[in-house]
Amino acid sequence: MQQEIITSLDFGTQKLSATVAIREKDELKILGVQSCKSAGIEKGLLLDIDKCRDVAVSLLKDLEKKTTVKSERISIGISSNKVRITEVSTVVNIQEKVTSADIRKALKNAQRDFILSDDECIVDVLINFYILDNKVIRKDILNWKGSKLEINLTLVIAAKSEIEKYYELFRKTGYNIGSIKLNILVGKQVFLNEKNSMESIVIADIGAGTTDIALFTDGIPKSINSIPIGGRNITKDLAICGKFSFLKADNMKKIYSSNYKALYLDNSLEEEIEVGTTKVSRKLFYEVVNARIEEILSHINIKLKNTGHYDRICSIILYGDGVNYFEDIDEIVRKIFKIKTKVIRKNDLGIKNSENITSMAIAKEVYDRLNLLEDDNIILTNKHNDNKVINEKEHLHNNEGENHILKKVKVFFDKIF
Ligand SMILES: Nc1ncnc2c1ncn2[C@@H]1O[C@H](COP(=O)(O)OP(=O)(O)OP(=O)(O)O)[C@@H](O)[C@H]1O
Ligand SMILES: [Mg+2]
Structure with a gap:
């Protein structure tokens, strides 16, 4: 069988992540993954096509250099907004x-x-x-x-109108859209396994600008939702309340997220904590962050209650970086959800970098689809030109580490459910 290149690109509000893989015999081989800062996306929607094109193309080119594989057809992953x-x-x-x-x-x-x-x-x-x-x-x-x-x-x-923007983004770049996937639905590749997929399970990706939610019953998606809030709202709240720039607030947020509650409770400390020349009250930091996390989680809870499937949900999996790195997240989660909920962080998964999980899951989804249909071009409304991309580089980097991430994640879930 010919080697087929599968390139995927996750369009996030905070970061873009891309994966290059090949479909070989019975195997999906991941050759390289890379992420970069995003631009032009707000609340999961593409607002500035030119800005986003610059970062997307540069990421794909970087990955081409790293893997020595030329990609043309890109499978893109987008938010569930609209x-x-x-x-x-x-x-x-x-x-x-x-x-x-x-x-x-x-x-x-x-x-x-x-x-x-x-x-x-x-x-x-x-x-x-x-x-x-x-x-x-x-x-x-x-x-x-x-x-x-x-x-x-x-x-x-x-x-x-939203999808046309993505076609416009790739126009005249030398790349074209191979398929379009919903990031939250490909989360199934990572988080659903033989055991948990027989029940009703919710996965929620709390990102920077959007929180996307999917409810699966017997592995079948029964509802999706998108709430236009995420980690950026925490940063904005801190910036407004502390009168800092967004960048300073974001930096401070990431530095103190892992111990902000302990700092708040430790009365032996000064009233203010500092990052460089910026100071903020420990109490203000704690209260602002805590209130916003509770709000985000409560919104998820309300959306789930509105699905009509609430009583049947057996477990909720929270991933994405928006709130999962805060010290007391497990505690807040227990307070809001009355259902078994697991917060996923990169350490849980035993990987250094969780940023690329979604682009890898898109690649896996495309691979499964090709195995079944021998063609990923099944969407009638797609406007892509039909340049089949087959680049048969034999000697590709052997990226064992990355190749094993999806397997590792599966093993992890086998243990907790
Ligand atoms: N260690 C950390 N502590 C607190 N917040 C963090 C930490 N690391 C990242 N974040 C926040 O996580 C958010 C980015 O999450 P993620 O990478 O999942 O978003 P995205 O996929 O780019 O965006 P979206 O899915 O909303 O389009 C940002 O708001 C960032 O500030
Ligand atoms: Mg995301």
Whole structure:
């Protein structure tokens, strides 16, 4: 089989992260991952295309140098802001055995038959399960014998005007969009496993500008939500209350997040803590941060209550860097959520850097899709040009460490659930 390059790019408010991998025989091999400071994205939405293009292209070029692989088709990961999902079923007749072509046809039919409003477009189609001649099959359907195949799908529907901005970003850059994934839904690749996916589980990514939430039942996404708040709000609150610049406040926040409560409680200390020449009252720091974290978590709780599935949720997984590094986060979480909740930090996962988790998960999602369909080009509304990118560099860097991160994360979850 030809080696196929899979390049993914997670568009975050604070950082961009990219992964280059190849699909080889039965394996996804991660060749390199890299992140950089983001620009032009606010609350998960692309606001300044030019600014964002500069950082995105420079990140992809850096990664090309690092891996010596030229990427062209990029699978992008975006926030759930202005995105909705809906579940549909579609049926195709099978000649003898189920083939990739049958599934591709079913996916195309489902998209064609679904009525969208003028300002919407389908960006992704997820396969939830199959019913082959009345038998439910969850995965590995290829080559099964049968005559009638029903597929349960989730359509991911986004605001067309937002998606067009991403196409505009890549225009004339030498790159084009291969597929569009929702960052929170690819979180499934990292956080759902055989054990926990049989129940209702929530994953929530609290980032810089947005908090994205997905609820899965039996591994099927039942609801997604996006709240336009995150770590940046904590920084802004500190900046306003302490009268600092945003940068100073952000710096101070990161320095004291791991011990801000202990500092607040230690009466032997001076009233103020300092970073360089900047001083802030310990009490003010604690109260401002604490109130905002509680607010963010309460918003998540309200969204979950509104899903109609609240009583069935067995566990909540919180990831992203927005609030997870604060000293008393576990305590605040216990206060707000009455459901078992796990806060994920890079140390929990035994990795140095959690920034690239989402771009790696996108690559894994694209890899799985290629294995099933032999083609990732199944979205009818995609405007990409059809430059198939196949660059057959044999001698690629052997990035064992990064390659093992997803496996490691899975092992971690096997232990806690
Ligand atoms: N050690 C830390 N302590 C406190 N806050 C931190 C720490 N490290 C990062 N942050 C905050 O986490 C936020 C960035 O989180 P993350 O990298 O998950 O966001 P993103 O994916 O770029 O953004 P989004 O998902 O909102 O588009 C920033 O607000 C940053 O200040
Ligand atoms: Mg993010």
